Amino acid sequence: MSKASVLFRTRKKNLYRMNDEAFFLAMKENCLFHYKHNAQYKKLLDNLGFNPSELSSYEDLDKIPPIPTLYLKHHNMLSFPKHHYLIKATSSGTTGKNVSKVGLTLSDIYRGWKMIDSVFTHHRLWSIKFHRYIIFGYQPHRGNNRAIAKTAHGFTFITPALSKDYAIRWTKNGYQVDLDNLEKKLIKFSKGKTPVRTLGFPAYTYFLLQQMKEKGIKIKLPKGSIISTGGGWKSFYKEKVDKKDFYGLVEEVLGVDEQHVVEFFGAAEHPILYTDCRYHHFHVPTYARVIIRDIETLKPVKPGEVGLINLLSPMSKGTPLLSIMTDDLGVLHAEKCPCGAQSMYLEILGRSGVEDIKTCAAGAEQLLKGQSI
Numbered sequence: 001m002s003k004a005s006v007l008f009r010t011r012k013k014n015l016y017r018m019n020d021e022a023f024f025l026a027m028k029e030n031c032l033f034h035y036k037h038n039a040q041y042k043k044l045l046d047n048l049g050f051n052p053s054e055l056s057s058y059e060d061l062d063k064i065p066p067i068p069t070l071y072l073k074h075h076n077m078l079s080f081p082k083h084h085y086l087i088k089a090t091s092s093g094t095t096g097k098n099v100s101k102v103g104l105t106l107s108d109i110y111r112g113w114k115m116i117d118s119v120f121t122h123h124r125l126w127s128i129k130f131h132r133y134i135i136f137g138y139q140p141h142r143g144n145n146r147a148i149a150k151t152a153h154g155f156t157f158i159t160p161a162l163s164k165d166y167a168i169r170w171t172k173n174g175y176q177v178d179l180d181n182l183e184k185k186l187i188k189f190s191k192g193k194t195p196v197r198t199l200g201f202p203a204y205t206y207f208l209l210q211q212m213k214e215k216g217i218k219i220k221l222p223k224g225s226i227i228s229t230g231g232g233w234k235s236f237y238k239e240k241v242d243k244k245d246f247y248g249l250v251e252e253v254l255g256v257d258e259q260h261v262v263e264f265f266g267a268a269e270h271p272i273l274y275t276d277c278r279y280h281h282f283h284v285p286t287y288a289r290v291i292i293r294d295i296e297t298l299k300p301v302k303p304g305e306v307g308l309i310n311l312l313s314p315m316s317k318g319t320p321l322l323s324i325m326t327d328d329l330g331v332l333h334a335e336k337c338p339c340g341a342q343s344m345y346l347e348i349l350g351r352s353g354v355e356d357i358k359t360c361a362a363g364a365e366q367l368l369k370g371q372s373i
Helices: 003-008 020-037 039-047 058-063 069-074 106-122 147-155 179-190 202-214 234-239 243-254
Strands: 087-090 101-104 131-138 161-171 174-177 196-200 226-229 261-267 270-275 289-293 306-312 323-333 345-351
Touching: 003 020, 003 106, 020 039, 020 058, 058 289, 069 323, 101 106, 106 270, 131 147, 131 179, 131 202, 147 196, 161 179, 161 202, 179 202, 196 202, 202 226, 202 234, 202 243, 243 261, 289 323, 306 345
Parallel strands: 131 161, 131 196, 196 226, 226 261
Antiparallel strands: 087 101, 161 174, 261 270, 289 306, 306 323, 323 345
């Protein structure tokens, strides 16, 4: 069994306990694999003067050249022939252009399943009770390979589903946003006893709640209902509201308190599931690490300082996603969280807004413009 698979088999109770040695060995194994089997990745590292054999300790991991998400949008970085991939996904670009293409092999899916099982068990999200699902995202369609759509669809299987309704519905004219339908569904479901679970873009969730509030519609969803979001605000970043205001709106309109609002974070280029704790902190799980880098020098900064978010994980064997540079600004907090999780937690501040971001993975002389995924 690979060192990465061993890492992802970490016992559920140790989800937020850091095993630096195991993580380092899995990262080095993953880096060596892609260096050997992916000619483009090897060329990239060679051009930057980096060889995975130079990795000798956990402290060396920040030397692995991070690949910017923008680079993945313009280069095919798959490490196997196409027939090896069971799942092919893209980032959530609105068009078929400028999206990252990620392929997952059988071993990647196995590790992903172990991760999901651990995360959902830790946060008590599994249930044998029937639920109704409201997805503030895409209705499944064979032509839709967006990772966010696949993730949302998979979410509807963590409990038995009595019904599934989507904000972005597939029609003969393509995808159309239909919040009015979800408004009617929520009103109907509030009169029953089956709990409701939502997932999807926070912007669409917020728009519907605002729409209902303006109409004077206030309901109370059945006991056990959970409002969850994921995928970020994307092009609606200007409409983004403070989390406390969002939680207050959820309780005012849907009758669901803050303790039953859950936020997820992840990316097609970093398929690790981050789930906030009851204090709404994104603790870093044992099979991932986060480095915050200075915007100008790209050198790691200390906990508590703002910089670009660099995400690390040895999960993927199909695509070299072991070190990904985002264009998001964030802070890594080292202080102890009241929830009891032992790992540091990531605060995401939003898109950098920096016109030119110099990224070591794209070459010392190349300047890349930040773009939405």
